[in-house]
Amino acid sequence: MTPEVGFLRAMQEDEDDTSRLVFADWLDEHGQPERAEFIRIQCELARWIPDLQHRTQLQLREQDLLTRHGETWIGRLQEYCLSWRFERGLAHIVMDAGRFVRRLASSRHFLLRVEELFRAALVENLRLENVREATYAPLARVGALIEVTGLDLSGGELDDEFVDGLFRSRSLGRLRSLDLSNNRLSEAGVLYGGWGSRLLAIQRVSVRNNLVQLSVVPKGSLSLHHPFFTHLDLHGNPLTEPSHRYLGTHQNGKVWHQPGRPPRLFNSLAMQFALIPAGTFLMGAPAGETGHFPNETPRHEVTLTRSFYLGLYPVTQHDYETVLGTNPSHFSSSNSGGPNHPVEDVTWEEAVHFCKELSARPEERAAGRVYRLPTEAEWEHACRAGTTTPFSWGSAAWSAQANFSGQHPYGGALTGPYLGRTSPVGSYPPNPFGLYDLHGNVWEWCNDWYDKDYYEKSPRKDPPGPRKGHAHVLRGGSWYIVGRGIRCAERCYTSEAPVTHAGTIGFRVAMTLRG
Numbered sequence: 001m002t003p004e005v006g007f008l009r010a011m012q013e014d015e016d017d018t019s020r021l022v023f024a025d026w027l028d029e030h031g032q033p034e035r036a037e038f039i040r041i042q043c044e045l046a047r048w049i050p051d052l053q054h055r056t057q058l059q060l061r062e063q064d065l066l067t068r069h070g071e072t073w074i075g076r077l078q079e080y081c082l083s084w085r086f087e088r089g090l091a092h093i094v095m096d097a098g099r100f101v102r103r104l105a106s107s108r109h110f111l112l113r114v115e116e117l118f119r120a121a122l123v124e125n126l127r128l129e130n131v132r133e134a135t136y137a138p139l140a141r142v143g144a145l146i147e148v149t150g151l152d153l154s155g156g157e158l159d160d161e162f163v164d165g166l167f168r169s170r171s172l173g174r175l176r177s178l179d180l181s182n183n184r185l186s187e188a189g190v191l192y193g194g195w196g197s198r199l200l201a202i203q204r205v206s207v208r209n210n211l212v213q214l215s216v217v218p219k220g221s222l223s224l225h226h227p228f229f230t231h232l233d234l235h236g237n238p239l240t241e242p243s244h245r246y247l248g249t250h251q252n253g254k255v256w257h258q259p260g261r262p263p264r265l266f267n268s269l270a271m272q273f274a275l276i277p278a279g280t281f282l283m284g285a286p287a288g289e290t291g292h293f294p295n296e297t298p299r300h301e302v303t304l305t306r307s308f309y310l311g312l313y314p315v316t317q318h319d320y321e322t323v324l325g326t327n328p329s330h331f332s333s334s335n336s337g338g339p340n341h342p343v344e345d346v347t348w349e350e351a352v353h354f355c356k357e358l359s360a361r362p363e364e365r366a367a368g369r370v371y372r373l374p375t376e377a378e379w380e381h382a383c384r385a386g387t388t389t390p391f392s393w394g395s396a397a398w399s400a401q402a403n404f405s406g407q408h409p410y411g412g413a414l415t416g417p418y419l420g421r422t423s424p425v426g427s428y429p430p431n432p433f434g435l436y437d438l439h440g441n442v443w444e445w446c447n448d449w450y451d452k453d454y455y456e457k458s459p460r461k462d463p464p465g466p467r468k469g470h471a472h473v474l475r476g477g478s479w480y481i482v483g484r485g486i487r488c489a490e491r492c493y494t495s496e497a498p499v500t501h502a503g504t505i506g507f508r509v510a511m512t513l514r515g
Helices: 003-012 017-031 034-045 052-080 097-106 108-118 133-140 143-147 160-167 317-324 348-360 362-367 376-384
Strands: 083-087 090-096 123-129 151-152 177-179 204-206 232-233 263-265 272-275 279-281 300-304 308-311 370-371 444-447 472-473 491-493 509-515
Touching: 003 090, 003 108, 017 034, 017 097, 034 052, 034 083, 034 272, 052 083, 052 090, 052 108, 052 279, 083 123, 083 370, 097 123, 097 133, 108 143, 263 348, 272 376, 279 376, 308 376, 317 348, 317 370, 348 362, 348 370, 362 370, 376 444
Parallel strands: 090 123, 123 151, 151 177, 177 204, 204 232
Antiparallel strands: 083 090, 263 272, 272 308, 279 300, 308 509, 370 509, 444 472, 472 491
16 A cells, blocks of 8 residues: 555545644655645635634635646546545545446446546545436446545435445445435435445435435344444434434534534424634625625625524424424425425514524523524625635536526526426535525525615624614525525515515524523
């Protein structure tokens, strides 16, 4: 084993940055100072930096290094990738499953070449797009998968048979993270059947938005109390008990603290919340941002002096009905929606009422949890998550990244599908704080009154919003709007055309702890 391979395996299996920083020192000693610097910068940026100036300097240097060396570091692997990026110094790549399988069939040497390229590029996570029935069996036998510790098969229409076969593969023995979200899994057995003998290293599993029904954990099985789990995401499955009750040691406490993302909490309804750190950020759109509106300017520094918890997802129809006993949603179960879709057609007053009733529940009062709508500044800080681009993922948007009118993308992105309705919460990738659906799906109420000129006069610390007004602020865009309307800086209010369509307005809640 070469030193590089040894370092790679140590880094893939290290939950903190220790091995990455040791590897950076080794790179310095072996004539690669800029890659060493890049790894150190990404590791530092993965931990929230409250100081805006320092964070901005690091981001600019990160982008400079990536522009000059990124293609060299990813190497020839880019020939086989749909896209690639680096997280904390290691590569996260996206490949087309069908194309991958066809290459396997056409060349006996392709597999060995891919394994070498994975190692050379320091690949940590592989996402496979377009996984279909014809690719199931070949993928389960791919030895190159042993080179990754993270595998993303979300949104691939996978069924129980495929996943059961995948778990029995000899190619996944080092797998630590597996994302099976937004598929067609239905049997509880697939969640534990093969893990006892094959996937002993597994720690993080997401089966969000599947059809898994769990009422009784089979006695004597490995079950969902796998001793090595640090995270199991069952959100959006038809569970007979809230998902956190299958992870008893995590109930009402910290669920998972992935490096670079805030710790999460459950409440008594199994709603999940992330701790959003205090700090300084740039609020509003820069003058040169394409498609920005006057009410998004001037861009200005805002400092939030207190951290707060914010829902990972918009409030769902299930959450709303559990608390208030009604469901006002246009896209309900009888109209292309369902319990795990965001509640919508909700007024600001109804959203505030939900927060008050949730706070008054006995379990929440006992835990000291108080709910409210986020301020507009809190919302944008959480959405940006330390980024300064139009979207939390970058400068262009197409509808594989968020639920919006995909025929009208932004920033030169390709056109994409237009669902014409809401999607289950968590159907698209999260932002750097681990929050879902802040771009698109439904508009989200903020606590603030709307004032188009508020940025000219708002305080720079903890802006509370105007003291009075005629409408409240909505942020984030919806399934009905074009790409420019889901930018981080987009501001709207109820009488504007983008929010008047049925089924477009929802909300998410902030939470603070008393005492």
